[in-house]
Amino acid sequence: MxxxxxxxxxxxxxxxxxxxxxxxxxxxxxxxxxxxxxxxxxxxxxxxxxxxxxxxxxxxxxxxxxxxxxxxxxxxxxxxxxxxxxxxxxxxxxxxxxxxxxxxxxxxxxxxxxxxxxxxxxxxxxxxxxxxxxxxxxxxxxxxxxxxxxxxxxxxxxxxxxxxxxxxxxxxxxxxxxxxxxxxxxxNAKYDKYMRYEGVELNETELAGMALFKQKCASCHSGELFTDFSFRNNGLGGMTDDDKGRFEVNQNEGDQFKFKVPSLRNLSYTTPYMHDGRFKTLEEVLAHYASTVEKNDFLDPLLSQNGQLGIALTADEQKKIISFLKTLDDEDFINNPKFAETTLALSIPKRNVELDVMPFKTKSVKVKEVLNQGIEVYLKMKEAIKTQNTGSAAALSERLPKVLRKIDVSKLGKKEKVFFISYLEKVTFNADHIIEGEYSAEHQADHFNELSKYFYVLIASFKPNSTDLYYHRCETSDQNWLSNKAQEVLAPANCSTIKTIKL
Known part of the structure; x- marks a missing residue:
């Protein structure tokens, strides 16, 4: 036309x-x-x-x-x-x-x-x-x-x-x-500007990817929304009765293990993929459709045609489709200030984590020694997070819970034992996610902020530190961190007001 x-x-x-x-x-x-x-x-x-x-x-x-x-x-x-x-x-x-x-x-x-x-x-x-x-x-x-x-x-x-x-x-x-x-x-992605004739063109690879996408993917991911809003089983392996998808809503036997077809917009930002987040990259997603679709009683017919499972895709075709999918990334949407918490007309009161601090103050030399070792590991982790050294942050996050587990909880009082175990679990949970997020500095930073709150409560409750230690909390974001410096800014661009507490 x-x-x-x-x-x-x-x-x-x-x-x-x-x-x-x-x-x-x-x-x-x-x-x-x-x-x-x-x-x-x-x-x-x-x-x-x-x-x-x-x-x-x-x-x-x-x-x-x-x-x-x-x-x-x-x-x-x-x-x-x-x-x-x-x-x-x-x-x-x-x-x-x-x-x-x-x-x-x-x-x-x-x-x-x-x-x-x-x-x-x-x-x-x-x-x-x-x-x-x-x-x-x-x-x-x-x-x-x-x-x-x-x-x-x-x-x-x-x-x-x-x-x-x-x-x-x-x-x-x-x-x-x-x-x-x-x-x-x-x-307002590159694709949208191209479709609306706003002076943006797709390159040769992206156009080839779009043609392949329309041929091989658009039956489910249709229209400008890139979903037909249907529920389908796409042949993922390892499905269990723990989550039967659409069946859990309507009890229709034919809808077992079927999940909504998601939009394909902004995929570069929304990793991991699938309802259970099993795939970390688009390459893994395309490889699944090309070679690992499993036959089951509820598999979508589109993925089982002429005796073949999945979608016939060569390695080159997969690369071209991914190139096209990236034209659906809407950077304007991701950065639009009108959607950001930082542009709220009225600030939201933050939960006061200081109220969780307990007046234990340990006298045990061993407990003090272990907790101070934990502080040393934490401070190194903070520097790794600050410099976005994701590998070092992951390694130190693996080490921190191991150090804290050196404490013999059987020698703590009843209240102290319950408290310590609870906060060790919270620290460990977030440390595990920092390890998991080795590929994403932003993901690590999110969990470092959570870990810092729990580690602060732990340290402030037992007060083992022999040298000065400070808890810095950003009043305009979720950032918080422990430091051996009375004045320290972890990320100045994200914090206009810092409250500091001396432990």
Whole structure:
């Protein structure tokens, strides 16, 4: 088709979508991208407002929605990771409990008709209920969340600005979250600019990859959203009854081990892949479809044709498809300040970890010796994290729990023993994830911040240090770290105010 005719058809399509959308939503707050279809969400029942979006954004980043005030929606859906959880195969919630699935990315929610890997939620306005009430995620009740919001200093006024009165109820709470999530539109990748004739061209390899993609992948990953929103079994090995996917929602025998077809946008940011996060790279994903698809009773027919399993893909074809997939990365979306926690109109009070410190103060020479050895390892780890020396950070993270386990807990008092074991587990959990994240400095930094909080509480409770030690906490982010310096900045670009406590 001539380019001129293609432009005319695209323009007519955009006009139709805009006219049908005009009466239901302020286009200054939400605009349908020129190459996108009409949204599925019914905006008439929840019109967006600037105050409603700001309220939803604040709620999204506030850990008040979890039972222990430590986990927010933004904990498992981080902007820099395409609103997934950095590098985690399985997302984790309160008390570092592991869920059984990888965190799905959040974007282009207005076009979705079901939510979650199993599609158990069919309305965006109810989506948040599932993670809030899940024991492995936020482990909270909706009623308790609402009570905490009503008693807070800032939320009644925010609800009034968004909805007209200070009343805080489940409908308003959930609709505010929807309003923010609806604005999370990712449609400005290289591919989008190419399709909208915005002066961007795909190179020869990317065009070849797009042609191959349309031939071999677009049956499931269709349209501009790159998903048909269906549920399919794609022949992954090692599936167990622990997670039967769509079957757990509808009890339809034919839906066993079927999971939602995810969008392929922003794949460079959302690793690892699949519902269980088993693949770390796109190369592993393409290799699976080319050579490791396993036959089972529920395998999608598209992956079992003419007696052949999977998708016929040569190594060269796989490389070209990956080249095309990378044109779906939307850097503008990943860096858009309007989605960032740092641009909240009102800051969210952080949980005061200092309240967890116990007045034990050990007298045991052996305990002091081991804990001081742990401090030395930790300080070296901090330097490795600071310089993004991921290999060294991983090695030191492996060493730290081993050092701490030299303490004979049987010689501690009853309370001290329970406390020490609890915090050793927390330190170990995050140390393991720093080891796991050797390929990602950002992933390591996230878990270093968590490890630092728990290690601080441990050290401050037993007070073994013979030399001065300081706990630095960034008041404008989740960064915190221990140091032997009274003044130290770990990452100046991410922290404007640092609170320092001398141990």
């Amino acid at each position: 001539p380019a001129k005719n293609k432009i005319i058809i695209l323009s007519a399509f955009v006009l139709i979508v805009c006219l049908s959308f005009k009466n239901t939503q302020d286009t200054a707050l939400f605009t349908v991208p020129g190459n996108f279809p009409k949204p599925a969400y019914q905006f008439a029942r929840n019109p967006l407002s600037a105050d409603g979006i700001e309220l939803g954004k604040t709620l999204f980043y506030d850990a008040i929605v979890s039972s222990d005030n430590t986990v927010s929606c933004g904990s498992c859906h981080q902007q820099s990771a395409g609103f997934t959880q950095h590098g985690h195969a399985l997302s984790h919630g309160v008390d570092d409990r592991l869920t059984k699935r990888n965190s799905m990315p959040l974007f282009n929610m207005a076009w979705a008709t079901s939510f979650g890997w199993d599609g158990g939620v069919h309305d965006l306005d109810f989506f948040a209920v599932s993670p809030i009430t899940n024991p492995a995620e936020m482990n909270e009740s909706l009623g308790n969340v609402l009570e905490k919001l009503r008693k807070s200093e800032q939320y009644p006024a925010m609800f009034k600005r968004a909805f007209g009165t200070e009343e805080i109820n489940s409908e308003r709470f959930l609709k505010a979250l929807s309003q923010f999530m609806l604005t999370m539109v990712s449609a």
